[in-house]
Amino acid sequence: MQLKGSEALYKRAEKILVGGVDSPVRAFRSVGGNPLFIKKAKGSKIYDVDGNEYIDYVSSWGAIILGHADEDVLRAIYEASSNGTSFGFTNPYEVELAEAISERIKNAEMVRFVNSGTEAAMTSLRLARGYTHRKKIIKFVGNYHGHFDPFLVKAGSGLATYSLSSSEGTTEGCIADTLLVDYNDINSVIDVSEKNKNDLAAIIVEPVAGNMGVVKPDLSFLKTLRDICDKLGCVLIFDEVITGFRVSYGGAQELYKIVPDLTLLGKIVGGGFPLAAVTGKKEIMKKLSPVGAVYQAGTLAGNPVATAAGLATLKKLTRDKYEKLEDYGQRLEDGLNNILTDLNIKGVVNRVGSMFSIFFNTETVKKYNDIKSINKFPEFFWKLIQKGVLIPPSQYESMFFTLSHNEEDLKRTLEAFRAAMNVLTYE
Numbered sequence: 001m002q003l004k005g006s007e008a009l010y011k012r013a014e015k016i017l018v019g020g021v022d023s024p025v026r027a028f029r030s031v032g033g034n035p036l037f038i039k040k041a042k043g044s045k046i047y048d049v050d051g052n053e054y055i056d057y058v059s060s061w062g063a064i065i066l067g068h069a070d071e072d073v074l075r076a077i078y079e080a081s082s083n084g085t086s087f088g089f090t091n092p093y094e095v096e097l098a099e100a101i102s103e104r105i106k107n108a109e110m111v112r113f114v115n116s117g118t119e120a121a122m123t124s125l126r127l128a129r130g131y132t133h134r135k136k137i138i139k140f141v142g143n144y145h146g147h148f149d150p151f152l153v154k155a156g157s158g159l160a161t162y163s164l165s166s167s168e169g170t171t172e173g174c175i176a177d178t179l180l181v182d183y184n185d186i187n188s189v190i191d192v193s194e195k196n197k198n199d200l201a202a203i204i205v206e207p208v209a210g211n212m213g214v215v216k217p218d219l220s221f222l223k224t225l226r227d228i229c230d231k232l233g234c235v236l237i238f239d240e241v242i243t244g245f246r247v248s249y250g251g252a253q254e255l256y257k258i259v260p261d262l263t264l265l266g267k268i269v270g271g272g273f274p275l276a277a278v279t280g281k282k283e284i285m286k287k288l289s290p291v292g293a294v295y296q297a298g299t300l301a302g303n304p305v306a307t308a309a310g311l312a313t314l315k316k317l318t319r320d321k322y323e324k325l326e327d328y329g330q331r332l333e334d335g336l337n338n339i340l341t342d343l344n345i346k347g348v349v350n351r352v353g354s355m356f357s358i359f360f361n362t363e364t365v366k367k368y369n370d371i372k373s374i375n376k377f378p379e380f381f382w383k384l385i386q387k388g389v390l391i392p393p394s395q396y397e398s399m400f401f402t403l404s405h406n407e408e409d410l411k412r413t414l415e416a417f418r419a420a421m422n423v424l425t426y427e
């Protein structure tokens with residue numbers, strides 16, 4: 001494996017792009033070594049600028065589900081872009097994509113397109129506050145909703161509701177209304193929501209957590225969130241930026257049969273382009289401008305090329321495709337569990353559909369503090385690279401596969417993981 005081209009590009013990039021990247025995790029800080037620079041990707045494979053091929057389990061952090069450079073999506077992009085790349089007016093793809101979303105996502109009675117998951121989360125918060133005329137929100141430790149200031153909080157030591165900023169540049173006032181609670185901790189949510197019942201605008205949650213590795217929700221946890229919001233008249237926001245169109249045809253809300261008030265979509269919805277959406281109940285969505293008094297706007301929102309790519313992607317994501325993903329996922333999960341047993345390594349595979357994680361030194365992960373980080377993760381990561389498998393360069397990110405991952409990929413993946421897990425057994 002050669003990294004000459006990546007090395008040279010990183011040296012140049014570091015001088016002009018902050019940290020050599022446009023999103024921090026791409027800098028490989030938690031695994032060391034030279035970040036990969038990518039030249040192209042096709043199907044389940046991704047290629048760096050040095051010509052090395054990897055089976056891709058990053059899948060653009062969950063944005064790619066059909067496989068890279070899908071021919072039908074490419075055709076749709078070409079067709080749309082040949083008619084112009086941006087109009088600043090509403091285009092037919094926006095309407096058709098919104099209808100396709102509404103057909104799949106139960107709660108999506110109305111849709112507002114934006115450009116990123118961050119923007120969707122930001123908009124949903126303003127909307128929930130505008131709708132309820134209250135200001136506080138409950139957010140869960142280890143859940144990520146983009147980089148809008150009120151979501152950039154971390155837990156204070158031992159106190160479920162004491163928030164500290166996890167970023168410089170945010171004001172105390174900005175995070176003062178964010179109440180932090182442990183994921184899957186029903187009693188704390190009940191307690192915190194009761195104590196703040198007159199001020200609570202929303203509970204925002206990743207219905208399957210994907211930003212501390214994959215952590216499954218207890219069904220009773222999600223049900224309790226729904227009950228609390230019904231009782232207190234606050235807005236339940238499902239952040240399905242990852243799970244939407246990934247964990248099932250209708251997202252996590254279909255899988256767990258719990259309908260939120262607002263749903264955030266991103267990643268897959270744009271077919272690889274910068275597109276996201278706030279969707280939800282008509283009564284709440286109609287509070288958005290120009291119908292309501294909650295302001296939101298965007299020059300490139302609903303961009304014709306992005307919405308065409310999203311539409312082409314959703315059209316191919318028929319219900320049977322999720323059975324295919326589940327089949328690959330189950331065999332991958334079984335294979336990884338066998339390796340853990342064979343090598344006598346303590347660990348657990350958490351998987352929902354085509355998103356999965358392996359946690360080491362533990363047998364259950366239900367909340368952030370259950371995660372035990374491993375010192376040898378860098379060696380583990382680079383061994384996988386050496387064996388032609390790319391996973392996220394961080395222990396806290398989930399892995400994703402696509403409809404393009406095939407039998408041969410599965411075999412090679414399991415061989416690579418066996419070699420990489422072996423590294424963990426050396427002193």
Ligand SMILES: Cc1ncc(COP(=O)(O)O)c(C=O)c1O
Nearest residue numbers: 116117118144145146239241242
């Ligand atoms: C659950 C969730 N919400 C929101 C976001 C923010 O999306 P974006 O990176 O498009 O701003 C992410 C990004 O990874 C996410 O995983």
